[in-house]
Amino acid sequence: MRELFRRQPKFSPTAPGDETRSIPDDLWIKCPKCNELQYSKDAERNLYVCPRCGHHARLSAAQRIATLVDDGTFVEYDAGLTQSDPLEFVANGEAYRAKAASAGRKTHTNDALICGTASICGQPVSLAVTEFGFMGASMGSVYGEKLVRAIERAIEGRLGLVTVSSSGGARMHESMFSLMQMAKTTAALAHLGDARLPHLSLLTDPCFGGVTASYATVADVIIAEPGAIIGFAGPRVIEQVTRQKLPEGFQTAEFLLEHGMIDQVVARTQLPERIGTLLRHFAIQPEPAKPGDAKITRSAEPAEALHD
Amino acid sequence: MTEQLNAWDRVQLARNAARPHALDYINELVKDFVELHGDRLFGDDHALIGGIGDFRGRPVIVLGHQKGANTRENIDRNFGMPRPEGYRKALRLIRQAEKFNLPVLTFIDTPAADPGLGSEERGQANAIAENLIAMAAMRVPAIATVVGEGGSGGALAISIADRILMLENAIYAVASPEACATILWKDAAQAPAAAEILRITAHDLHGFGIADEVIPEPVAAHLQPSATIQRTGDAIERHLCDIEQTIATMGIDTLVATRYAKYRGIGRWVDNGETILRNGTVTNGPNGAEHESSVQRSATR
Numbered sequence: 001m002r003e004l005f006r007r008q009p010k011f012s013p014t015a016p017g018d019e020t021r022s023i024p025d026d027l028w029i030k031c032p033k034c035n036e037l038q039y040s041k042d043a044e045r046n047l048y049v050c051p052r053c054g055h056h057a058r059l060s061a062a063q064r065i066a067t068l069v070d071d072g073t074f075v076e077y078d079a080g081l082t083q084s085d086p087l088e089f090v091a092n093g094e095a096y097r098a099k100a101a102s103a104g105r106k107t108h109t110n111d112a113l114i115c116g117t118a119s120i121c122g123q124p125v126s127l128a129v130t131e132f133g134f135m136g137a138s139m140g141s142v143y144g145e146k147l148v149r150a151i152e153r154a155i156e157g158r159l160g161l162v163t164v165s166s167s168g169g170a171r172m173h174e175s176m177f178s179l180m181q182m183a184k185t186t187a188a189l190a191h192l193g194d195a196r197l198p199h200l201s202l203l204t205d206p207c208f209g210g211v212t213a214s215y216a217t218v219a220d221v222i223i224a225e226p227g228a229i230i231g232f233a234g235p236r237v238i239e240q241v242t243r244q245k246l247p248e249g250f251q252t253a254e255f256l257l258e259h260g261m262i263d264q265v266v267a268r269t270q271l272p273e274r275i276g277t278l279l280r281h282f283a284i285q286p287e288p289a290k291p292g293d294a295k296i297t298r299s300a301e302p303a304e305a306l307h308d
Numbered sequence: 309m310t311e312q313l314n315a316w317d318r319v320q321l322a323r324n325a326a327r328p329h330a331l332d333y334i335n336e337l338v339k340d341f342v343e344l345h346g347d348r349l350f351g352d353d354h355a356l357i358g359g360i361g362d363f364r365g366r367p368v369i370v371l372g373h374q375k376g377a378n379t380r381e382n383i384d385r386n387f388g389m390p391r392p393e394g395y396r397k398a399l400r401l402i403r404q405a406e407k408f409n410l411p412v413l414t415f416i417d418t419p420a421a422d423p424g425l426g427s428e429e430r431g432q433a434n435a436i437a438e439n440l441i442a443m444a445a446m447r448v449p450a451i452a453t454v455v456g457e458g459g460s461g462g463a464l465a466i467s468i469a470d471r472i473l474m475l476e477n478a479i480y481a482v483a484s485p486e487a488c489a490t491i492l493w494k495d496a497a498q499a500p501a502a503a504e505i506l507r508i509t510a511h512d513l514h515g516f517g518i519a520d521e522v523i524p525e526p527v528a529a530h531l532q533p534s535a536t537i538q539r540t541g542d543a544i545e546r547h548l549c550d551i552e553q554t555i556a557t558m559g560i561d562t563l564v565a566t567r568y569a570k571y572r573g574i575g576r577w578v579d580n581g582e583t584i585l586r587n588g589t590v591t592n593g594p595n596g597a598e599h600e601s602s603v604q605r606s607a608t609r
Contacts, residue, residue, distance in 0.1 A: 082580060083577065083578065084577050084578050086516065090505075091492045091505060110580075142575075144574075145575050148572065170460070170482045171482075172483055172492075174576075175481065176507070177516070177575055178482050179481075180518060180571065181574075182461060183440055183464060184574055186437060186440040186444060187440070187444035187571045188572070190441050190568075210460075210482075212433035212434075212437075213437050214437050215437070217434040232421065232423070232427070232432040232461075241423050251428060260431075261431045
């Protein structure tokens with residue numbers, strides 16, 4: 001009888017990469033916040049937002065792109081870039097390249113940033129989306145180079161830049177090369193600004209360190225998803241250093257909004273429309289308008305009011 | 309004498325409390341220095357100092373992380389860990405440098421940006437990021453000298469420059485050896501091993517093409533502070549003269565473009581030469597080409 005009440009592993013998620021299971025592990029999806037179970041097809045339809053508590057589950061890059069851009073418009077670039085391991089980094093008997101290769105097999109990507117072009121509500125964009133499953137979407141050389149190329153693609157094609165960032169920060173395995181990607185990517189944004197092209201930055205759960213302290217917070221508009229945890233130092237580090245218990249809601253998207261650090265908190269279902277509207281308002285011109293050129297022509301389409 | 313030292317030895321030297329700190333360099337190298345306080349927004353940060361003065365015959369804006377020489381000073385200086393108001397003060401002075409066409413000299417010596425509660429509330433990440441973009445695009449020369457500890461983003465935020473100089477026993481790292489050891493082995497005591505792996509010494513960074521020059525320390529800086537400071541001043545002056553020459557012959561636009569090309573070129577990756585499109589099309593390019601940090605590559609773009 002007791003057997004019946006013992007915790008059954010059946011409906012708990014299994015370790016990723018466990019391919020021997022007979023039941024597909026993504027048939028049911030459990031909300032990590034309220035434990036609500038959703039049939040995977042329903043979850044996909046709900047954009048992985050819990051219908052009960054509104055928790056926004058973390059998305060893979062592919063899921064993010066699917067939920068954000070117009071169907072069939074995404075074209076990936078620079079997918080072939082991989083790590084070079086300049087430090088010949090080996091820790092705990094595992095070489096960096098081997099670690100990256102295994103992350104790549106798990107996430108079906110070569111590094112933590114997926115870049116390409118797409119349209120969002122009909123607005124063409126240069127898009128860069130992090131893959132958190134790939135080494136915590138840490139920023140190394142490949143990430144930095146792909147992002148700069150995405151910025152250059154935006155400048156060449158007169159496109160708005162949309163970045164979607166969820167990252168643990170700089171990638172330790174490339175040490176100073178990683179740190180310098182903060183400078184490299186942010187410097188490239190100065191050129192985007194000179195070309196009078198907008199950068200819309202979407203921060204998703206979790207986003208920290210070298211990514212929030214560089215390109216992701218140098219944007220014309222910063223949007224975060226509800227409940228996303230965003231900051232410079234991680235909560236554990238802060239607790240360790242200050243020996244203080246952190247207040248409820250610290251470093252949430254709503255906390256950042258309250259403190260004036262971001263423009264809006266937008267639910268996932270509203271994101272394409274909101275980003276599309278913003279891009280329309282920024283009215284990208286075929287040629288860069290000169291600074292001080294006040295009488296710029298508006299796009300023919302009338303701007304719509306923002307809905308909340 | 310110090311060239312036999314391993315990475316952890318250098319970490320100890322870089323952190324030595326007796327080592328000359330930013331104000332020691334400023335007091336000896338910058339004549340009639342006037343410290344300028346405050347970010348005009350929230351407060352004055354004692355961990356990041358700035359001001360204006362005369363460096364060997366020309367007015368300059370100076371910025372530096374300031375550590376204390378003892379515990380009491382260190383509490384006042386927050387152990388050299390700037391808060392957002394420190395970075396925003398730096399930004400204010402960078403704008404001032406541009407307004408008056410003055411070179412910017414920075415002295416890097418911080419364990420990290422302050423990771424406290426208030427710093428988060430006041431936007432530490434954004435304060436650092438805004439400095440990166442401002443320094444990348446500023447239309448005046450800048451020289452950053454790592455004199456002690458170059459701690460991650462907290463150091464980077466005032467070190468985007470036309471030249472990065474490092475003292476021989478200075479370090480510059482993406483994460484402190486202790487943090488790295490905690491991540492890798494869940495044991496901060498393994499920091500010496502982490503220091504080796506991270507390749508954080510001046511010679512490492514010079515080898516990577518990130519540091520432009522290593523300023524030798526025949527004797528560790530804290531044992532010969534004055535000689536070290538003068539040697540550092542000579543190196544800064546030499547690079548500054550070189551940059552001024554560039555501006556005189558090729559214009560400020562060239563300087564800004566060269567600075568961008570330098571950062572644009574940092575990074576190493578392997579290009580498998582194929583762009584796999586989501587619709588399944590594969591276009592082939594050169595196979596397995598390895599890219600190093602190369603300024604030429606970006607200059608031709």
